[in-house]
Amino acid sequence: MSALDSYGAEAQERVGFFTDTSVCIGCKACEVACKEWNLVPEDGLVWTGESYDNTSELGANSWRHVAFVEQTEPEVDALRWLMSSDVCKHCTHAACLDVCPTGALFRTEYSTVVVQEDVCNGCGYCVPACPFGVLDKRHLPRKDPPALPLLTKKEDGRVWKCTLCYDRLKGGHEPACAKACPTDSIQFGPLDELRERADKRLEKLQAENWNGARLYGRDPDDGVGGFGAFFLLLDEPEVYGLPPDPVVTTRDLPEMWRTAAIAAGAVVAGVVAAFVGGSR
Amino acid sequence: MTETRSYYGRPVIKEPVWQPEIPWYFFTGGLAGASGVLSLVARLRGNEPLARRSLYIGAAADVVSPALLISDLGRPERFLNMFRVFKVTSPMSVGSWILGVSSGASVSAALLEATGRLKPVKYLAELVSALSGGPLSVYTATLVSDTAVPVWHEARHELPFVFGSSALASAGAAACTLVAPKDAGPARRLAIGGVVAEGIFTQVMERRLGMLADPYREDEAGKYSKLAKTCAAGGAALLVLRGKRSRLAAVAGGTLLLAGEAALRWSVFKAGFQSARDPKYTVIPQRERAPTQNGA
Numbered sequence: 001m002s003a004l005d006s007y008g009a010e011a012q013e014r015v016g017f018f019t020d021t022s023v024c025i026g027c028k029a030c031e032v033a034c035k036e037w038n039l040v041p042e043d044g045l046v047w048t049g050e051s052y053d054n055t056s057e058l059g060a061n062s063w064r065h066v067a068f069v070e071q072t073e074p075e076v077d078a079l080r081w082l083m084s085s086d087v088c089k090h091c092t093h094a095a096c097l098d099v100c101p102t103g104a105l106f107r108t109e110y111s112t113v114v115v116q117e118d119v120c121n122g123c124g125y126c127v128p129a130c131p132f133g134v135l136d137k138r139h140l141p142r143k144d145p146p147a148l149p150l151l152t153k154k155e156d157g158r159v160w161k162c163t164l165c166y167d168r169l170k171g172g173h174e175p176a177c178a179k180a181c182p183t184d185s186i187q188f189g190p191l192d193e194l195r196e197r198a199d200k201r202l203e204k205l206q207a208e209n210w211n212g213a214r215l216y217g218r219d220p221d222d223g224v225g226g227f228g229a230f231f232l233l234l235d236e237p238e239v240y241g242l243p244p245d246p247v248v249t250t251r252d253l254p255e256m257w258r259t260a261a262i263a264a265g266a267v268v269a270g271v272v273a274a275f276v277g278g279s280r
Numbered sequence: 281m282t283e284t285r286s287y288y289g290r291p292v293i294k295e296p297v298w299q300p301e302i303p304w305y306f307f308t309g310g311l312a313g314a315s316g317v318l319s320l321v322a323r324l325r326g327n328e329p330l331a332r333r334s335l336y337i338g339a340a341a342d343v344v345s346p347a348l349l350i351s352d353l354g355r356p357e358r359f360l361n362m363f364r365v366f367k368v369t370s371p372m373s374v375g376s377w378i379l380g381v382s383s384g385a386s387v388s389a390a391l392l393e394a395t396g397r398l399k400p401v402k403y404l405a406e407l408v409s410a411l412s413g414g415p416l417s418v419y420t421a422t423l424v425s426d427t428a429v430p431v432w433h434e435a436r437h438e439l440p441f442v443f444g445s446s447a448l449a450s451a452g453a454a455a456c457t458l459v460a461p462k463d464a465g466p467a468r469r470l471a472i473g474g475v476v477a478e479g480i481f482t483q484v485m486e487r488r489l490g491m492l493a494d495p496y497r498e499d500e501a502g503k504y505s506k507l508a509k510t511c512a513a514g515g516a517a518l519l520v521l522r523g524k525r526s527r528l529a530a531v532a533g534g535t536l537l538l539a540g541e542a543a544l545r546w547s548v549f550k551a552g553f554q555s556a557r558d559p560k561y562t563v564i565p566q567r568e569r570a571p572t573q574n575g576a
Binding site: 101103120134146249255272 | 284285286287288290291292293294295296297298313314317318321322325327350352353354355356357358359361362364365367368369370371372373376410413414415417418419421422423425426427428429433436437440441443444445447448451452466467469470473474477552556559562563566567569570
């Protein structure tokens with residue numbers, strides 16, 4: 001892994017999350033612990049009417065989001081309640097990191113993906129680049145003093161997302177959400193270990209006839225090279241608001257650059273052609 | 281096809297956070313890039329009036345462009361961070377460098393042209409401006425294609441050509457408004473040819489996109505698209521019919537065409553937002569390549 005090579009002796013084992021939604025009870029302790037530890041600001045309290053979910057989505061001010069899906073099963077005439085704590089996937093091939101023009105987004109020594117808040121200039125490119133809609137710009141009022149009065153905006157203007165508690169990792173602690181999770185639905189650890197654990201869990205659930213159970217983001221051969229934070233889901237990903245087959249957009253970039261080069265050549269050819277046949 | 285399932289109809293990906301500055305920049309960047317090329321080729325062909333005016337048009341667009349981009353940043357005071365690194369994985373990084381070089385070159389060339397000084401430096405600046413002009417006029421298409429936005433990413437084969445033809449049409453049209461008809465022949469042909477090429481590439485793009493072409497035809501994007509086609513066709517028709525003889529027709533046709541090209545960029549911009557907003561545009565294409573576990 002080339003990104004890690006640059007860390008030399010400082011490189012660490014790759015860590016991540018395994019979020020086992022089959023034991024999530026929807027307590028939102030992860031959301032609260034994340035906000036508390038990372039000083040993520042409150043961005044308005046609303047009632048959505050969408051089950052118990054008033055957070056709605058991941059964004060600049062919500063780095064964990066517990067989804068609540070209510071399903072009725074006709075055969076048994078019963079309500080099934082799916083709960084799942086969503087988070088940044090810390091992709092092996094991260095589009096946000098690839099497209100970031102300033103280098104504010106970087107790969108840490110733990111193979112996680114983090115935004116440097118003192119470098120981000122709020123260009124917003126990572127926002128539509130992420131196949132999961134994790135990142136967003138913070139529109140809350142700016143807290144730090146303006147640098148150049150004429151060029152400074154009133155809002156924060158930078159992008160924010162889960163850091164996998166980079167500071168806690170450095171101190172040898174597990175991330176706040178995993179620490180707070182009362183059912184171990186959110187498990188933190190070395191990614192290889194988590195994958196093994198997840199395989200066993202899936203086997204057990206399938207043996208118990210949980211037919212909808214599947215691992216999401218575990219496969220290192222998927223479109224983003226596997227997630228650093230992957231999931232056990234009980235239904236199709238889109239039911240939880242997740243993309244069924246995410247692909248890192250930069251996978252197609254070499255081909256896009258070739259197309260751009262041809263198009264740029266065509267622009268010159270077009271101008272030259274305009275001078276052919278006519279006077280001057 | 282089964283109905284798309286979603287989480288309360290919420291989008292899977294985030295809508296872009298870019299403001300109106302960005303589609304305007306697509307327009308001014310295209311105008312700047314193609315004008316730089318037009319100016320140099322006109323110079324080489326000995327068409328001085330066209331060369332000079334195109335140089336000024338390009339320089340003006342090259343002054344406006346960075347201002348638009350800086351204004352769109354969440355932290356405008358950190359715009360220099362764009363030049364901390366050079367990343368080929370980021371079309372915005374590459375584009376910032378292209379714009380930096382192109383802008384510096386065309387503005388220098390225009391100033392030297394106006395003051396009549398340092399001829400060799402001016403020629404060099406013109407050459408740099410022309411060489412960076414092609415990339416400047418198409419990279420923005422690569423930039424938007426390199427996102428998870430369905431109607432942009434899936435249009436990655438055609439968008440650079442749509443943007444490139446639009447840039448040619450813009451440069452030709454702008455020159456038509458400022459250059460006397462007798463010297464504006466190549467600019468007229470460029471404007472008309474650009475509109476024709478853009479129409480063809482847009483058609484190809486929409487056909488290849490299939491269901492993903494819908495956002496280009498609906499709501500705001502659809503309105504801008506109609507406006508773009510009407511203005512571009514009207515402007516091109518004026519230039520074809522009267523552009524050679526009447527200065528007034530050339531100015532009117534050129535202006536109309538420029539409005540059409542700006543509307544085209546707005547249409548593409550808005551279509552991206554519309555496709556990001558509706559989860560079906562994200563989910564259905566992914567489902568087509570990855571069937572559900574239940575085989576649906």
